[in-house]
Amino acid sequence: MPPLGRAPRTAVTGTALAVLLALVGCDAVRDTSASPKPPRPGRTATAVRLPPLHAGFDYQIGGAYPPAADVRVVSRDRSSPPARGLYNICYVNAFQAQPGERGQWPADLLLRDADGEVVVDRDWNEALLDIRTPDKRRRVAERVGRWIDECADKGFDAVEPDNYDSYTRSEELLTPDDATAFITLLSRHAHARHLAIGQKNTVELAGLRSRTGLDFAVAEECGEYDECGEYAKAFDDRVVVIEYTDSGLRKARSAFGDRLSIVRRDVKVSTPDSPGYVRRTR
Numbered sequence: 001m002p003p004l005g006r007a008p009r010t011a012v013t014g015t016a017l018a019v020l021l022a023l024v025g026c027d028a029v030r031d032t033s034a035s036p037k038p039p040r041p042g043r044t045a046t047a048v049r050l051p052p053l054h055a056g057f058d059y060q061i062g063g064a065y066p067p068a069a070d071v072r073v074v075s076r077d078r079s080s081p082p083a084r085g086l087y088n089i090c091y092v093n094a095f096q097a098q099p100g101e102r103g104q105w106p107a108d109l110l111l112r113d114a115d116g117e118v119v120v121d122r123d124w125n126e127a128l129l130d131i132r133t134p135d136k137r138r139r140v141a142e143r144v145g146r147w148i149d150e151c152a153d154k155g156f157d158a159v160e161p162d163n164y165d166s167y168t169r170s171e172e173l174l175t176p177d178d179a180t181a182f183i184t185l186l187s188r189h190a191h192a193r194h195l196a197i198g199q200k201n202t203v204e205l206a207g208l209r210s211r212t213g214l215d216f217a218v219a220e221e222c223g224e225y226d227e228c229g230e231y232a233k234a235f236d237d238r239v240v241v242i243e244y245t246d247s248g249l250r251k252a253r254s255a256f257g258d259r260l261s262i263v264r265r266d267v268k269v270s271t272p273d274s275p276g277y278v279r280r281t282r
Contacts, residue, residue: 048196049157050238051087051216057261058279059242061091062269070281073240073261075160075218078147082155089198089218089240090151094144094161094186095179096126105129109140111173121169128166131182132174141185148190158196160218161186165202176205180212187213199235203227206234216240223252223262232260249280 056070064080074082075089082088097105102118111119111128119128131137144161151159164183167174179202190197196215199206206217216238222228223243231239241262243249249264256262266278 048191048194048215049087050196051089051158051240051261053237053261054259055087055261056281057240057263059240059263059265059269060271063271065271068279075240078151082157087158088156089158089160090148090154090156090195091160091162092144092147092151093126093163095131095163095166095182096121096124096128099125102127105143106139109136111170113171113173119169119171119173121163121166126163128170128174131178134181137178137182137185141182141189144186145189148186148193148195152193152195156195158198158215159186159190160198160200162200164200164205180205180208183214184212198240203230206230209234218242220244221248223250223255224248226251228252228256228260232256249282253282 051073055072056068057073058067058071058075060067060074060076060080062077064076064083067074067083067086071083071086073087073089075091076082077091082090097110102110105127109130111130111132113119120126121128129140131140148159161183164179167176167179183199187197191213197213198216198218199209199212199214200218201220203219203222205212209215215235217231217235218240219228219231220242221244222231222239222241224245224247228239228241237259239260241252241256241260243252243262243264244267246264249262252260252262262281264278264280266276268274268276270277272279
């Protein structure tokens with residue numbers, strides 16, 4: 001989601017990394033845009049179509065509209081249809097409950113503090129989901145998995161599970177281990193439906209992508225915060241970038257304009273009929 005007050009970066013300690021590496025695993029994924037690679041021993045390669053490199057991009061999670069002629073990749077909310085003839089990424093709020101959907105979640109799957117109060121992302125009034133135990137991760141993943149199924153059935157090429165970094169807003173109730181174990185479940189399900197899966201933000205965990213099964217990155221404001229290089233290294237330049245300021249766009253383009261897919265959008269990610277609509281690539 002567009003950041004209305006960016007959460008501070010949370011470093012992963014050496015101990016946490018060791019736990020993460022022990023906990024998580026993934027199916028190897030074949031990049032169908034390059035020469036096929038044999039699966040690792042004991043693993044099954046699942047064919048998915050990865051987003052094209054350095055392609056025209058539009059971020060339409062606030063509402064679908066006809067893409068500009070230069071667009072080859074578009075991200076849209078799961079409630080929208082994919083754009084005909086383009087590479088389509090399906091946005092899913094996977095780690096938090098939309099304000100209007102909080103009541104649809106079982107009460108015990110909403111993260112609660114020591115007083116029993118639901119922990120909320122105040123910027124977006126979204127309740128955090130409780131992924132602290134294997135059983136709860138499985139139950140949340142089953143519900144999110146149904147949304148991923150809808151994305152696949154509609155004809156999307158990939159899925160973008162948002163709020164991977166919700167542990168940074170969890171009052172220290174969630175950990176990077178919890179987030180990584182959960183995203184691994186989503187990766188396996190997406191790959192089983194022949195969808196690629198993107199890492200949304202959370203640059204501090206980008207180095208774990210080979211373990212979690214994440215295929216590309218969706219990075220908000222990596223130009224503004226000097227993070228694009230870390231995503232580019234971790235995902236072999238398969239990164240789509242959204243900047244919300246002119247300065248962020250200039251920084252992203254000056255360093256990575258010939259390598260990554262970069263777009264400037266308004267922070268509300270609005271449609272062209274809205275007064276505040278912005279979409280620029282230069």
